[in-house]
Amino acid sequence: MVRLAGVLRTFVPLFDRVLVERLAAETKTKGGIMIPEKSLGKVLHATVVSTGPGSRTSDGTVVPCSVVAGDKVLLPEYGGTKVEMDDKEYFIFRDGDILGKFTS
Amino acid sequence: MVRLAGVLRTFVPLFDRVLVERLAAETKTKGGIMIPEKSLGKVLHATVVSTGPGSRTSDGTVVPCSVVAGDKVLLPEYGGTKVEMDDKEYFIFRDGDILGKFTS
């Protein structure tokens, strides 16, 4: 379970939107060498913070999101909406735009 | 409950439209320093003033909006229609364009 504090705890995405937090990029190589920032790859791994109730089919039924809070997911390189809460950066993606999740 | 006066009280959005009022931007830092206007971020937080009856599925059923008057919501950076009532500025968004709401 993900424990949320502050504004973040009260935020509920609407429809099939998913709020995610990107994982911090590794800034050192395995051998301990600092990686200059411009060499850092795009961080496409993220953790789901919260999700909306889901999308609606054409007859009005709600289909829950395919991810839940706490899921580790793979994001597409582009897309998503940056939002700031409690002075931290989060992203909102549509459920259907998330590429996959990592099971454990 | 939100108490409305003047023209605003008589206005009913149509379909899945939502009338919102943006929250005032903080113009001072927590320490009390004035923030010059160009440094002020976009105000994406708003309060729902009133909503339409909802959208219609392909078979004609009305699906109520996912927010209600009084809800604190997070707006997308772009979009929405600026309208003026009683010399004040409001915005109309489609229900499906609102990113999320803050529960209390």
Next chain:
Amino acid sequence: MVRLAGVLRTFVPLFDRVLVERLAAETKTKGGIMIPEKSLGKVLHATVVSTGPGSRTSDGTVVPCSVVAGDKVLLPEYGGTKVEMDDKEYFIFRDGDILGKFTS
């Protein structure tokens, strides 16, 4: 009830079209000063003159327009088709493009 005369009385919009008459713009300030025309805001308030039978869902059922003759409505800034009848200017909007109505 709106009383119509001349050609206007015989005109019936088709489908979900709505014929509206824009309200005259205020050309004086509350204090009585004339407002030069270029300072006049766009007139987005209008009265519904007549409406079509409504739109059709995918299974052929007709859904009546959400406004009726006599309703005061808020128009979007762009869109609509200007038509002239009895030497007066009217506008036709699709029901779904009208932003909201004012109840009394």
Next chain:
Amino acid sequence: MVRLAGVLRTFVPLFDRVLVERLAAETKTKGGIMIPEKSLGKVLHATVVSTGPGSRTSDGTVVPCSVVAGDKVLLPEYGGTKVEMDDKEYFIFRDGDILGKFTS
């Protein structure tokens, strides 16, 4: 009832198409002054000559056109296909593009 002769009498529009004949533009003012052609407004009034069987809903049912032969209609400023029959000019519009009709 509209009496048609020649090729026109044998022509049946397909689907929800409507064959119309634009009304002649008034070339004199009410006082009898000739109006130079470039001052003549676009003729948006027309008479329905014939109509197709109608459009088809997604389940295959045919919905008849909303106008019938003889109806006086208001055309949009743009659109329509010019066709010539018996050396006269007619226009074909989709039923859904006709703005409204004049009842008598």
Next chain:
Amino acid sequence: MVRLAGVLRTFVPLFDRVLVERLAAETKTKGGIMIPEKSLGKVLHATVVSTGPGSRTSDGTVVPCSVVAGDKVLLPEYGGTKVEMDDKEYFIFRDGDILGKFTS
């Protein structure tokens, strides 16, 4: 009934496609004067040679084409695919793009 020979006789359009043969343009005026080719209007009249089984509604039912072999039809000015069979030029149109037919 249209009698077809050669390759043409074996060709069956797929879906709601219609194979048509444009009528020869009149190259003389009624008085017998030759019309120079550049003055010849576009030939929009054609005869249906063969048709596909029809289009499919969203639930999979096939709706037959609205024209049959032998029908005289009115073509839109643009569109259609030119095909050559037995050294002669034919055109393929979607059933829904044909403007109308001439009954006799």
Next chain:
Amino acid sequence: MVRLAGVLRTFVPLFDRVLVERLAAETKTKGGIMIPEKSLGKVLHATVVSTGPGSRTSDGTVVPCSVVAGDKVLLPEYGGTKVEMDDKEYFIFRDGDILGKFTS
């Protein structure tokens, strides 16, 4: 029945895709004169090699392709995806893009 060898024999198109082999262009006139390559018309005739299971209607039913292996078909001038198998060139078209077939 079409007898396939090598990789080609194991290939199954997905959905409503159709694998075709264009017929060789005639490189001599009927009288035996060689036609220079640039004068050769586009080869729009092809033989169906294999087809996918078909397209799916909105309720999930599979509708088989309208052509089968061995059919002689007429291709549109543009479109299709070139693929190479066993050092030979084939093309993949969507079933709905094939113009027609030749029955024998």
Next chain:
Amino acid sequence: MVRLAGVLRTFVPLFDRVLVERLAAETKTKGGIMIPEKSLGKVLHATVVSTGPGSRTSDGTVVPCSVVAGDKVLLPEYGGTKVEMDDKEYFIFRDGDILGKFTS
């Protein structure tokens, strides 16, 4: 059955996405001559690593992907999303974009 290790083993594509690994390009001719890299064709053959649960029809039913892990598939020349896992390069395609599969 495909045996996966590391991060790859825990990755599940969402919806109708398919994770594939492109086959290594042949870098020698059959006779053993090295092919310079710029002469190497695009590698359009790939092996399916894992698939999502499938796409959803308009009434909410899930339709499984048309390929399964281990399938040899033919990719379109363009499209797909490159992802890196365990320092190796993989691609994600929508099930509907894969051209065909090779049965054995």
